[in-house]
Amino acid sequence: MNGLTSDDSRPEPQPRGQRVRQLTHNLQVSQADAAAFGVMVGLGETYLPLFVLTVGLSGVMAGLVVSVPVLLGGLLQMVSPWAVGLLKSHKRWVVFCSMLQAASFVPLIGAAVIGYIPPWAALVVASVFWAGGLGTGPAWNVWIGTLVPRSIRAHFFAKRTRLQQLTVLAGFLGGGFALEYGKEQGCVLTVYGVLFAIACVCRVMSAFFLAAQHEPKPLPLDHRRVPVLEQLRSYRHSAGGRLLFYIIVVQFGVWITGPYFAPYMREKLQFSYVDYAVLIAFSFVFKIMALPLCGRFAKRWGARRLLTLGGIGIVPLSGMWSISDNYAWLCLTQVTAGVCWAAYELAFFLLFFESIPADERVGVLTLFNLLNSAALAAGALVGGVILHLAHEAPWAYHSLFVVSSTWRAIGLIFLWRVPHIEVTGDAVGVQIEELRPTGETLDGPILSSLPDETRR
Numbered sequence: 001m002n003g004l005t006s007d008d009s010r011p012e013p014q015p016r017g018q019r020v021r022q023l024t025h026n027l028q029v030s031q032a033d034a035a036a037f038g039v040m041v042g043l044g045e046t047y048l049p050l051f052v053l054t055v056g057l058s059g060v061m062a063g064l065v066v067s068v069p070v071l072l073g074g075l076l077q078m079v080s081p082w083a084v085g086l087l088k089s090h091k092r093w094v095v096f097c098s099m100l101q102a103a104s105f106v107p108l109i110g111a112a113v114i115g116y117i118p119p120w121a122a123l124v125v126a127s128v129f130w131a132g133g134l135g136t137g138p139a140w141n142v143w144i145g146t147l148v149p150r151s152i153r154a155h156f157f158a159k160r161t162r163l164q165q166l167t168v169l170a171g172f173l174g175g176g177f178a179l180e181y182g183k184e185q186g187c188v189l190t191v192y193g194v195l196f197a198i199a200c201v202c203r204v205m206s207a208f209f210l211a212a213q214h215e216p217k218p219l220p221l222d223h224r225r226v227p228v229l230e231q232l233r234s235y236r237h238s239a240g241g242r243l244l245f246y247i248i249v250v251q252f253g254v255w256i257t258g259p260y261f262a263p264y265m266r267e268k269l270q271f272s273y274v275d276y277a278v279l280i281a282f283s284f285v286f287k288i289m290a291l292p293l294c295g296r297f298a299k300r301w302g303a304r305r306l307l308t309l310g311g312i313g314i315v316p317l318s319g320m321w322s323i324s325d326n327y328a329w330l331c332l333t334q335v336t337a338g339v340c341w342a343a344y345e346l347a348f349f350l351l352f353f354e355s356i357p358a359d360e361r362v363g364v365l366t367l368f369n370l371l372n373s374a375a376l377a378a379g380a381l382v383g384g385v386i387l388h389l390a391h392e393a394p395w396a397y398h399s400l401f402v403v404s405s406t407w408r409a410i411g412l413i414f415l416w417r418v419p420h421i422e423v424t425g426d427a428v429g430v431q432i433e434e435l436r437p438t439g440e441t442l443d444g445p446i447l448s449s450l451p452d453e454t455r456r
Contacts, residue, residue: 022214023147023149025212025213025214026147026148026213026214027147027148027156029209029210029212029213030144030147030148030160030209030213031159031160031163032205032209033206033209033210033213034160034161034163034164034167035163035164035167036167036202036203036205036206036209037164037167037202037203037206037431038163038164038165038166038167038168038170038171038432039167039168039170039171039198039199039202040171040199040200040202040203040206041168041171041432041433041434041435042167042168042169042170042171042172042173042174042175042435043171043172043174043175043195043196043198043199043202044105044195044196044198044199044200044202044203045066045129045199045434045435046171046172046175046280046434046435047175047179047192047195048065048066048108048126048129049062049063049065049066049259049262049263050062050179050262050266050273050276051108051111051112051192051196052065052117052122053262053263053266053267054188054189054192055111055112055115055116055117055189056116057117057119057122058263058392059260059263059264059267059387059392060260060263060384060387060388060392061119061122062259062260062262062263063259063260063262063263063380063383063384063387064123064259064380064381064384065122065123065125065126066126066259066262066434067255067258067259067376067377067379067380068123068377068380068381069123069126069127069129069130069131070130070134070373070376070377070442071373071374071376071377072127072130072131073130073131073132073133073134073135073369073373074134074369074370074371074372074373074374075370075373076131076134076135077134077135077137077138077366077369077370078366078370080093080135080137080138080139080366081138083139084139089215090139090140090142090143090215091143091210091211091213091215093135093136093139094136094139094140094143094210095207095210095211097131097132097133097135097136098132098136098203098206098207098210099132099203099204099207100128100131100132100135101128101129101131101132101133101203102132102200102203102204102206102207103128103132103200104125104126104128104129104132105129105196105197105199105200105203106200107121107125108125108192108196109193109196109197109200112189112190112192112193112196113189113193115189133433134369134373134433134444137365137366137369137431137444138362138363138365138366140431141361141362141365141444141446141447141448142362143215144446144448145447145448146215146216147213147214148448153429153448153449154427154449157429157446157448157449158427158429158449160429160446161429161430161446162288164431164432165284165288165432168284168432168435169281169284169285171199172277172280172281172284172435173277173278173281175195175277176273176274176276176277176278177273177274177277178191178194178195179191179192179195179273180272180273180274183272183273239355239418239419239420239421240352240355240356240364240421242414242417242418242419243348243351243352243418243421244352244368244371245414246311246411246414246415246417246418247348247352247372248371248372248375249375249407249410249411249414250311250314250407250408250411251372251375251376251379252375252376252378252379252407253379253403253404253406253407253408253410253411254314254318254379254404254408254440255375255376255377255378255379255380255383256379256380256382256383256386256400256403256404256407257318257383257397257400257401257403257404258376258379258380258404258436258437258438258440259380259383259384260383260384260387260397260400261321261436261437261438262276262437263392264321264397265279265437267392268394268397269325275327276437279327279330279331279334279437280334280435280437280438282331282334282335282338283334283335283337283338283341283437283438283439284338284435284439285338286334286335286337286338286339286342287337287338287339287341287342287439288338288342289338290338290339290342290343291342291346291427292427294306294310294342294343294346294347295346295426295427296426297309297343298346298347298350298423298426299426302420302422303346303347303350303351303421303423304347304351304418304420304421306343306346306347307343307344307347307348307351307415307418308415309343310340310341310342310343310344310345310346310347311344311408311411311412311415312412313336313339313340313343313344314337314340314341314344314408314440315405315408315409315412316405317333317336317337317340317405317438317439318400318401318402318404318405318408318438319401319402319404319405319406320333320336320401321333321398321401322398322401322402334438334439337438337439337440338439340439341439341440345440345443346427346428349428349430349445350423350425350426350428351418351421351423352364352368353365353428353445353447353450354423354424354425354450354451355421355422355423361447361450362447365444365445365447369444383400386399386400386403387400424451425450425451427449428445428446428449428450429445429446429448429449430443430444430445430446431443431444431445431446
């Protein structure tokens with residue numbers, strides 16, 4: 001618990017009672033931050049594509065504003081070490097990025113009031129949102145690792161993740177019912193403005209909770225900063241590199257269609273806000289329920305087998321949307337999606353990050369986020385071009401669903417090339433950055449929740 005002292009260079013440690021009070025304060029405030037952040041994700045970011053549709057922009061634009069700007073967030077992480085060094089604080093950088101993300105809701109509130117936002121402005125606002133969100137990742141991971149003692153990390157981060165999952169779900173379902181009420185009363189844009197205002201306040205509260213946590217001095221120096229090109233060369237032929245390549249290939253295929261499920265449901269299937277919210281909740285809830293079972297499977301049979309099951313399971317998911325638009329069928333599809341994505345994402349986080357030495361994980365997380373956001377943006381652009389050329393016809397959406405499933409199946413070729421990687425854990429704490437319609441949430445692993453030991 002010495003890492004909790006305010007100045008490690010002081011000759012006398014803090015009294016035990018003071019250390020305990022400081023630890024308790026940090027843990028409680030971190031949980032409050034998780035809850036506020038979860039509500040923000042559920043109310044704000046999740047409904048951005050539907051808002052874009054409501055103010056008259058196209059389905060292609062609705063997909064692009066929640067995908068392409070993510071690349072800016074991935075790029076901003078590259079300057080995070082420099083910014084932390086300039087500010088001489090992880091906390092200051094994280095709080096700054098959090099306030100930047102909160103500020104991105106202000107123009108959305110204005111757009112809800114006037115009933116319109118230009119396409120370029122929507123992209124700029126979304127870019128600021130993701131720059132503020134993903135820009136905190138590496139710095140926050142280093143910082144939170146200094147606040148939570150190793151002996152309680154597994155329990156604490158599991159509890160924190162569950163709390164955030166519940167608040168995301170509550171915010172999302174609450175937003176869906178509120179928007180449906182607004183539609184019936186003829187004031188749906190007003191409701192959007194209220195939801196964005198609440199999301200903004202929640203993110204500001206989150207920033208205050210972050211600012212209320214302590215930060216050890218001097219800054220921790222036990223994390224290696226390896227240049228991106230050097231990391232790419234290092235992992236190119238390794239087991240971790242082959243795993244990362246498979247994941248990036250799959251992500252490209254997933255995001256060819258991923259951003260366009262929301263406009264498909266609202267514009268083509270004419271689902272109500274409640275139908276939309278409940279359908280997405282199915283995948284999210286069953287994903288939460290499946291994670292403990294997936295962890296037990298990984299512990300008994302190995303994370304590599306779990307990834308194989310998950311990798312095969314996600315192949316047909318998007319294609320299932322082209323079979324029928326019956327609501328019961330789509331609910332079944334969402335249940336399947338939740339379980340398969342739980343297996344896929346847990347297995348990847350365990351295999352990739354636990355097999356990397358603890359002092360290299362922050363740098364590797366930055367590399368992963370950069371490549372992941374690039375694949376996401378590239379896939380969304382390809383899907384957007386296809387939809388635009390087809391004038392967003394229903395058959396074009398169905399074609400994207402089939403193409404996405406086909407690409408995921410091709411990706412299995414690269415999965416077979418991934419050798420056995422031994423891991424020791426069966427759970428990973430995550431920070432939910434985004435909730436997607438078909439279960440493939442954009443999660444950031446909390447690296448401190450992983451064991452410090454690695455097995456090669």
